[in-house]
Amino acid sequence: MYNNQRIIKELKPYIPAADIFRIYEKEAGCAFLDSSLVNDLGRYSIIGRAPYLKLVKDGDAFTVNGKPETGKTFEDYMREYLNTHEDKNECPLPIVSGAIGYFSYDYGREQMGVPTGEKDLVTIPEAVLTFYDCFIVEDCREKRTYLVTNGITGNAPELIRSMEKEIQENVKFGKISVSEAEKKITDPVSHREKFKIQVHPNFEKEEYKQAVDRMIRYIIEGDIYIANMTQQLTIESEKQPLDVFYDLRKNNPSPFGGYMDFGDYQIICASPERFLKMKDRHVNTRPIKGTRKRGATLEEDEMLRKELEDSGKDKSELLMIVDLERNDLNRVCTPGSVKVTELFTVEAYATVFHLVSDIGGTLADDKNVMDLLEAAFPGGSITGAPKYRAMEIIDELEHGKRNLYTGSIGYLTLDGSCDFNIVIRTALHKEEKYHLGVGGGITAESDLEFEYEETLQKAKAILEALQ
Template sequence: MYKNQRRIKELTPYIPAVDIFRIYEREPGAAFLDSSLVNELGHYSVIGRCPYLKLVKDGESFTINGRPETETTFEDYMREYLNTHEDKNNSGLPIVSGAVGYFSYDYGRKQMGVPSGEKDLVTVPEAVLTFYDCFIIEDCQEKRTYLVSNGISADAAAEIGAMEKAIREFTEAGKQEGSETGKKKESGNRMVTENSHREKFRIQVHPNFEKEEYKQAVDRMIRYIIEGDIYIANMTQQLTIESEKPPLDVFYDLRKNNPSPFGGYLDFGDYQIVCASPERFLKMKDRHVNTRPIKGTRKRGVTSEEDEMLRRELQDSGKDKSELLMIVDLERNDLNRVCTPGSVKVTELFTVEAYATVFHLVSDIEGKLEEEKNVMDLLEAAFPGGSITGAPKYRAMEIIDELEHGKRNLYTGSIGYLTLDGSCDFNIVIRTALHKDGKYHLGVGGGITAESDLDFEYEETLQKAKAILDALQ
């Protein structure tokens, strides 16, 4: 059993987590899981502070706080750590102790044993998990914010007091900014003027497919489906974008103009992740598991009439429903590998969700994790998510590697948290920009079935890129 000196205190008056993140955004190891779209899914936002344990899996290398570890693997270390540092959470908050981080698609590909002949378009570690001493947690629905310190890196009460003091001073400074107060109040009592009148940044977009090449690859994927190799697969192109806009500014603009329930900002020093994902991959609380795949997209309409027409078009689309149904079946099979027999159920089948630039068709599958299993077993069974691979998963991933022009890397992996009480919440990494060496890397793709239209599939990738490209300007 893990022992600590945890302190939890509600912040009064209430201040949103995004406003508080302005204080800590440049701290080493800054992590913000952001529910900017407040709905049934977008319930909590989480800021991680004061990292004390960083685990990095990079090819054959595994490091613990920067030191190479050769006596055990990343996976075995995580299983052992979770077992020996169990920490019950009776607070009602989603996380009070644990890690924030990511698993890349290529981490999952290697775990599945799928070889790759493709090159890296950008190189970052395959998986990173950072355990934090302090958390700032916002209940976005109830409009309440909590400060948490576990007393690992410093005295817990002192850390809570230091955070309260920093937040109070930052808020008071923002209120004294004069005529801009209203504008700053709206975006977090920021001590500088908001992005709304900043000059536009020029961008240059370099796709790794020409349009006709992409259509040919989709056509080849369709032939694999017709020949019986697979039922469905996800086809991706990668965009490399030149933009001088700082990643933090991209994040704040993106969350404002394209709010999402599973967004975030993670800073790893030499690279940053800006995320606005609408898709949950896996959530687990009290051994209750939930996955929520997306399949089917339509752009938003210019008028309310066009908007409703496009929504109904997606709702009534036989092709999109067939696509989603196949992924639901795959996800059910994945969960059944680690869940109690009979517990896996489809609780929603064809629900249309609205976002700033698109509609999505989604389903929801639930189950109960077996008693002897933990979050690493769950990830091993289900990762990477079926909605961004295809079915059967292994063969779909082989075909993906054959037809796509480069490794996916972080794209279609997962970002989120896992806790020392056995819970987790991870997204699917879509609508996400990876910033490194002055360039942004963005993956965009879609599900391919035998009924797919080549031009539509290409245009759908551009529609999915729109929100990120707008934020980069």
């Protein structure tokens, strides 16, 4: 059992986490998991502060707080740490102790033993997990915000008092507001001049269509049933990453967004897709397959929603991924516990509709969160079925490694819970360029022109935020 001096205190008056993040947005190591779209999925927003343990897997190198660790692998270190630092969470908040971070698609590819002949379009570590002493957790539905500290990096009461004082001073001096009627903190970026952007795709249009056609032939030949095909955009924009983030969350709210600054690179995320959630050993995954743009009028909007709802192609695509996810969960869940709890639900977002399903199960007693991640990562909705062969074909046909795109961002806790997204609608900023992956599921019925246009539709929200 892991001992700490945890204090949890509700912040009064209520201030949203997005406003509080303005205080800490440039603080070293601070991370923000942002549920800007408030629904049953996006209930909580989480800020991690005061990092005390940072694990980085970068190629063959594994470092702990910047120092090389040669005695253990990243995975072995994580298993041992979670086992020796178990910390029960007796309150309703999703996290009071644990880590925030990401796993890239290429981390999963390497774990599955899928070789690659592709080059990096941008280079960042394959996985980073940072354990935090302090959390600021907003219950977006109940409109209540809580301050949490575990007393690891300092005296717990002093850490709580310090956070309260910083927040109150920022309210006092008008940097953040406690009134919904007053000017919101996320407004300033909306008044700025537009930035010019230059977009450089790593596929020409006809090249992308030819790659999709080759993927369809693999399906017809029986290699796979479905696979996800991606193109990547490199975007030149002088807009600062934080400004992009605030614009994106305002104009394209999402349940699984976030912002992370790792010094030489930043992650700006507005993902609509949950990959894995686990609480009290109950697991669920929520794959997306099927997309339509939003209509310009109410009539067109409803027509496009209905078109997706009635699409046999999109339903069969999603059904294949549901079967794959069920198989993945069955590898680590109690026999008989894995069930499809939702099928073919249409969800609306600012620029698109998505078709989604939900699969649930109960993690077996001898398994933990690392076993769950190993069994299911990377997600079936962004690989294909069968997963290994689909990933081989992805590597053959795509022009460059996916890197962070279609990996996962989220948190895991010391009481064995987790919540991770699928990294889509996400920009990676490094060396004054933004990198954005966009793709879609390919089946035997796929239309080449439609698949190409769908990738552009998925890029729309981020490209607008970059301007």
